[in-house]
Amino acid sequence: xxxxxxxxxxRGATLAQRLTVTVKPGYHVNSDRPKDEYIIPLKxxxxxxxxxxxxxxxxxxxxxxxxxxxxxxxxxxxxxQTEFQVEPNATPGTVTVNGKLKYQACxxxxxxxxxxxxxxxxxxxx
Amino acid sequence: xxxxEAQVRATKDRKAAPDFSLKDENGKTVKLSDYRGKVVLxxxxxxxxxxxxxxxxxxxxxxxxxKDKGFAVLGVAMDDEGWxxxxxxLTERKxxxxxxxxxxxxxQLYGGVDSLPTTFVIDKDGRIASAHVxxxxxxxxxxxxxxxxxxxxxxxxxxxxxLSSADSLLASAAK
Numbered sequence: 336x337x338x339x340x341x342x343x344x345x346r347g348a349t350l351a352q353r354l355t356v357t358v359k360p361g362y363h364v365n366s367d368r369p370k371d372e373y374i375i376p377l378k379x380x381x382x383x384x385x386x387x388x389x390x391x392x393x394x395x396x397x398x399x400x401x402x403x404x405x406x407x408x409x410x411x412x413x414x415x416q417t418e419f420q421v422e423p424n425a426t427p428g429t430v431t432v433n434g435k436l437k438y439q440a441c442x443x444x445x446x447x448x449x450x451x452x453x454x455x456x457x458x459x460x461x
Numbered sequence: 462x463x464x465x466e467a468q469v470r471a472t473k474d475r476k477a478a479p480d481f482s483l484k485d486e487n488g489k490t491v492k493l494s495d496y497r498g499k500v501v502l503x504x505x506x507x508x509x510x511x512x513x514x515x516x517x518x519x520x521x522x523x524x525x526x527x528k529d530k531g532f533a534v535l536g537v538a539m540d541d542e543g544w545x546x547x548x549x550x551l552t553e554r555k556x557x558x559x560x561x562x563x564x565x566x567x568x569q570l571y572g573g574v575d576s577l578p579t580t581f582v583i584d585k586d587g588r589i590a591s592a593h594v595x596x597x598x599x600x601x602x603x604x605x606x607x608x609x610x611x612x613x614x615x616x617x618x619x620x621x622x623x624l625s626s627a628d629s630l631l632a633s634a635a636k
Contacts, residue, residue: 373508373509373546373550374509374511375509401511402511402512402515402596403515404511404514404515406511439509441510441511441512443512443596444512444595444596445512445576445577445578445594445595445596446507446509446510446511446512446513446576446577447575447576447577448507448539448575448577449509449541
C-alpha cells in the first residue's frame with residue numbers, strides 16, 4: 336500500500352486524498368459492499384478533527400465466482416478516494432489525520448484473518 | 462464415493478494435539494481431551510470465510526455418518542464478533558456438530574492459524590494424523606477419517622508427502 340502523501344489545504348476548502356492499495360497476486364479483498372452479510376467489507380474510516388471526511392469513494396468491484404460462490408472483490412492495484420472538508424476556523428499548522436483501513440483477503444483455497452491498518456495523513460493547514 | 466488414498470501420517474510420526482478449553486454456544490467448557498478415544502476433525506473456521514462455507518456441508522455429513530463409529534467434528538470459530546455472528550450462521554446452515562468460540566491462545570498452540578480453514582484430523586489417542594491449510598477435497602477427509610476409524614494407520618500413511626504448511630507451523634510453535 337502506498338502511504339497517503341502529505342497535503343496542504345486552506346481553511347474552509349475541500350480536498351481529495353487518494354490512497355492506492357495493492358493486493359498480492361492470487362488474492363482478492365472483499366469489496367466495500369459484499370453480497371453476503373457475513374463477509375467482511377473493505378472499509379476506510381477517518382477520525383474527526385480539523386478535517387472532516389465527507390465522502391469515501393471505492394472503485395467498481397469485480398464480480399467473480401469462487402467455489403460456486405458469487406463474490407464482489409478488488410484485486411491488483413486500486414484507488415480509494417476520500418474528500419475532506421477543512422473547518423473554516425481550523426488552526427493553521429500541520430496536523431495528522433488518522434485513517435483506518437480494514438480488509439479481509441482470500442484466495443480460492445483459503446482466507447486470511449481480517450486486518451486493520453493505520454493510515455496517518457499529514458495535512459498542513461494554511 | 463470413490464476410494465481415495467488416505468494421507469494420514471504414520472503413527473510414530475504423529476505429535477500430540479495440544480489440549481485446550483473453550484466454550485460452546487451453551488456456555489459449556491469443552492476440552493479437546495474430552496474427545497480422547499474418538500477420531501476428531503478439528504476445524505478452525507469463520508463465518509466470513511468462503512472456503513470454510515464450502516466444507517461445512519461435508520462436515521455435517523461426516524458427523525451424521527460416523528458419529529456412532531467413534532468420530533466427532535469439532536469446529537473452532539474465529540469470528541471477532543463472537544457468538545453474535547456465529548449463532549445465526551449455525552442455525553441457518555443447520556450445523557449438527559459442536560462449535561466452540563476460538564481465541565488466540567488456542568490458535569498459538571496450533572501454530573498461529575493465520576489462514577482459514579485450517580483443519581487437523583486427530584486420532585483416537587489424541588495425536589495429529591494430518592493437517593490441512595485451506596480447502597481440501599471431501600474425499601480426502603473421508604479417506605482419512607475412515608482410515609483412522611479402522612485403525613489401519615501404518616498402511617494408510619504410505620503415501621504421505623512433505624509436511625504441509627500446518628505441520629510446519631505446528632512444528633515451529635512447539636520449539
